[in-house]
Amino acid sequence: xxxxxxxxxxxxxxxxxxxxxxxxxxxxxxxxxxxxxxxxxxxxxxxxxxxxxxxxxxxxxxxxxxxxxxxxxxxxxxxxxxxxxxxxxxxxxxxxxxxxxxxxxxxxxxx
Amino acid sequence: xxxxxxxxxxxxxxxxxxxxxxxxxxxxxxxxxxxxxxxxxxxxxxxxxxxxxxxxxxxxxxxxxxxxxxxxxxxxxxxxxxxxxxxxxxxxxxxxxxxxxxxxxxxxxxx
Amino acid sequence: xxxxxxxxxxxxxxxxxxxxxxxxxxxxxxxxxxxxxxxxxxxxxxxxxxxxxxxxxxxxxxxxxxxxxxxxxxxxxxxxxxxxxxxxxxxxxxxxxxxxxxxxxxxxxxx
Amino acid sequence: xxxxxxxxxxxxxxxxxxxxxxxxxxxxxxxxxxxxxxxxxxxxxxxxxxxxxxxxxxxxxxxxxxxxxxxxxxxxxxxxxxxxxxxxxxxxxxxxxxxxxxxxxxxxxxx
Amino acid sequence: xxxxxxxxxxxxxxxxxxxxxxxxxxxxxxxxxxxxxxxxxxxxxxxxxxxxxxxxxxxxxxxxxxxxxxxxxxxxxxxxxxxxxxxxxxxxxxxxxxxxxxxxxxxxxxx
Amino acid sequence: xxxxxxxxxxxxxxxxxxxxxxxxxxxxxxxxxxxxxxxxxxxxxxxxxxxxxxxxxxxxxxxxxxxxxxxxxxxxxxxxxxxxxxxxxxxxxxxxxxxxxxxxxxxxxxx
Numbered sequence: 001x002x003x004x005x006x007x008x009x010x011x012x013x014x015x016x017x018x019x020x021x022x023x024x025x026x027x028x029x030x031x032x033x034x035x036x037x038x039x040x041x042x043x044x045x046x047x048x049x050x051x052x053x054x055x056x057x058x059x060x061x062x063x064x065x066x067x068x069x070x071x072x073x074x075x076x077x078x079x080x081x082x083x084x085x086x087x088x089x090x091x092x093x094x095x096x097x098x099x100x101x102x103x104x105x106x107x108x109x110x111x
Numbered sequence: 112x113x114x115x116x117x118x119x120x121x122x123x124x125x126x127x128x129x130x131x132x133x134x135x136x137x138x139x140x141x142x143x144x145x146x147x148x149x150x151x152x153x154x155x156x157x158x159x160x161x162x163x164x165x166x167x168x169x170x171x172x173x174x175x176x177x178x179x180x181x182x183x184x185x186x187x188x189x190x191x192x193x194x195x196x197x198x199x200x201x202x203x204x205x206x207x208x209x210x211x212x213x214x215x216x217x218x219x220x221x222x
Numbered sequence: 223x224x225x226x227x228x229x230x231x232x233x234x235x236x237x238x239x240x241x242x243x244x245x246x247x248x249x250x251x252x253x254x255x256x257x258x259x260x261x262x263x264x265x266x267x268x269x270x271x272x273x274x275x276x277x278x279x280x281x282x283x284x285x286x287x288x289x290x291x292x293x294x295x296x297x298x299x300x301x302x303x304x305x306x307x308x309x310x311x312x313x314x315x316x317x318x319x320x321x322x323x324x325x326x327x328x329x330x331x332x333x
Numbered sequence: 334x335x336x337x338x339x340x341x342x343x344x345x346x347x348x349x350x351x352x353x354x355x356x357x358x359x360x361x362x363x364x365x366x367x368x369x370x371x372x373x374x375x376x377x378x379x380x381x382x383x384x385x386x387x388x389x390x391x392x393x394x395x396x397x398x399x400x401x402x403x404x405x406x407x408x409x410x411x412x413x414x415x416x417x418x419x420x421x422x423x424x425x426x427x428x429x430x431x432x433x434x435x436x437x438x439x440x441x442x443x444x
Numbered sequence: 445x446x447x448x449x450x451x452x453x454x455x456x457x458x459x460x461x462x463x464x465x466x467x468x469x470x471x472x473x474x475x476x477x478x479x480x481x482x483x484x485x486x487x488x489x490x491x492x493x494x495x496x497x498x499x500x501x502x503x504x505x506x507x508x509x510x511x512x513x514x515x516x517x518x519x520x521x522x523x524x525x526x527x528x529x530x531x532x533x534x535x536x537x538x539x540x541x542x543x544x545x546x547x548x549x550x551x552x553x554x555x
Numbered sequence: 556x557x558x559x560x561x562x563x564x565x566x567x568x569x570x571x572x573x574x575x576x577x578x579x580x581x582x583x584x585x586x587x588x589x590x591x592x593x594x595x596x597x598x599x600x601x602x603x604x605x606x607x608x609x610x611x612x613x614x615x616x617x618x619x620x621x622x623x624x625x626x627x628x629x630x631x632x633x634x635x636x637x638x639x640x641x642x643x644x645x646x647x648x649x650x651x652x653x654x655x656x657x658x659x660x661x662x663x664x665x666x
Binding site for chain 2: 582
């Protein structure tokens with residue numbers, strides 16, 4: 001079964017929410033991301049848009065990297081952010097662009 | 112130039128926000144959706160996820176129909192809603208499923 | 223002391239949250255809206271923007287009417303909605319325009 | 334295993350998101366609500382507050398009834414809404430009070 | 445009358461919003477938290493859920509500590525966060541777990 | 556045509572979302588803020604309220620400074636934050652007060 005990639009952030013919170021971390025492994029990455037009806041690349045598009053829209057910069061940081069691994073290109077991330085500016089408002093898009101800049105510069109979110 | 116599809120909802124608000132409706136035609140549908148870096152089908156994935164995440168049932172109603180026109184299948188909409196349950200919370204996904212049911216039954220949102 | 227204007231909506235919930243309705247009268251309308259540092263017209267600008275941004279159509283309905291009473295013009299409401307489209311996203315602005323249309327047509331929100 | 338209570342709303346969307354409805358039964362009601370670390374009554378407090386805060390009136394409707402079944406009193410629901418007015422803003426609390434009024438009058442949300 | 449506990453964060457903003465800080469003392473802590481209809485422990489459950497749901501990490505930081513003082517156990521905070529993952533989405537719960545980790549490690553939010 | 560003021564934050568993301576930065580210059584600052592129907596001072600009131608309500612501290616940081624340039628006084632910013640506490644919830648107002656403190660102390664948000 002697929003597992004979530006190793007993550008120091010996730011290790012930090014394992015003592016606090018152990019079952020939630022188990023669900024992250026077994027349910028989110030083991031089941032949901034593996035469902036056949038939508039490719040991982042398309043799930044990354046959906047996840048990025050959801051995180052931009054709900055203004056979750058900490059998790060967007062992780063999922064920009066994951067999207068690149070799933071075959072989303074940097075040019076497509078540019079388009080997603082630009083598109084979302086109009087549907088989620090300028091501030092959400094601006095923060096998303098900075099999060100992408102962080103990831104491209106190798107800066108991981110501490111949480 | 113591409114224009115937004117005719118919409119009685121949009122006509123209703125044209126006297127109230129005429130320039131915003133012009134931007135909807137010329138900027139959102141004429142420019143943003145026509146940008147070459149992301150297909151219309153992918154833009155629909157992004158838009159649906161953003162609308163589910165930010166709980167905008169009125170606009171989700173219109174965009175489910177638009178997504179179908181852009182080549183997103185009903186099976187993919189099922190996956191998007193199921194995926195978003197975990198990233199946006201159960202309530203946002205439940206409402207999205209009802210909005211999809213409305214659209215499939217031909218019920219258009221009044222706004 | 224200023225009180226909130228009579229409202230059938232508020233009467234409906236008085237048996238459920240009586241002290242919250244008292245706070246609405248004595249604190250929100252009796253104190254906050256009466257503070258001298260910002261005019262009622264300016265407070266209406268702030269309140270409309272906050273309600274559009276947080277997508278609260280029920281309360282936006284009441285406050286569009288209140289804004290008109292406080293001297294905000296319909297042309298200014300048009301500008302506020304158009305401005306907010308870019309800062310809060312298109313869907314929030316579209317719903318706000320429909321709420322304004324409801325108010326101008328005399329349709330009060332049931333809640 | 335505990336299952337979600339029968340619900341016409343849930344039946345309506347079963348053809349659209351069948352696996353999500355299965356998760357609602359097996360995971361949400363079968364596992365999460367049954368976890369021993371927090372009583373069902375306390376889980377209802379948490380769920381009501383989360384739904385008020387995130388402005389999800391459709392699901393709040395169902396969960397007010399569920400909270401009453403879990404031993405939360407109407408007087409406590411009054412307190413929760415009043416408390417949340419200050420932490421979530423007046424509009425979220427006002428809508429919550431109307432949703433409670435709907436439930437007490439037997440009006441179920443269509444979605 | 446009960447007052448808010450001393451807080452360097454609150455002192456910092458007293459010159460900027462003096463009356464809001466007064467309301468925090470006299471209204472929020474002096475009145476709302478002292479209302480008899482719901483115990484302080486239950487109000488902490490409600491407040492934590494509201495803060496997780498609306499993604500307010502700065503204030504969640506303060507209220508995790510306050511919840512512990514009000515008799516909520518760390519095991520219950522674990523359950524609240526795990527429960528909220530499903531109602532508020534995974535990202536809100538992940539951030540909440542990191543905020544709890546901060547508090548347990550003695551790291552206070554600067555704002 | 557009016558342009559956005561120079562900003563190191565905006566320069567940082569120009570390589571990532573170049574067209575979005577162009578829209579910021581030409582559309583947001585060149586067109587929207589220049590529309591005659593609402594003064595720049597009033598647009599700042601609206602923008603501040605929208606940013607407080609939607610909890611966008613990064614962008615609020617920039618717009619507090621811009622509001623001061625547009626003629627909004629510090630006393631009025633105090634009133635806006637205090638007013639918004641009741642419409643957007645205490646946590647949003649508290650964070651806004653800290654952002655204002657940051658700006659008054661010359662601390663610019665890194666994003």
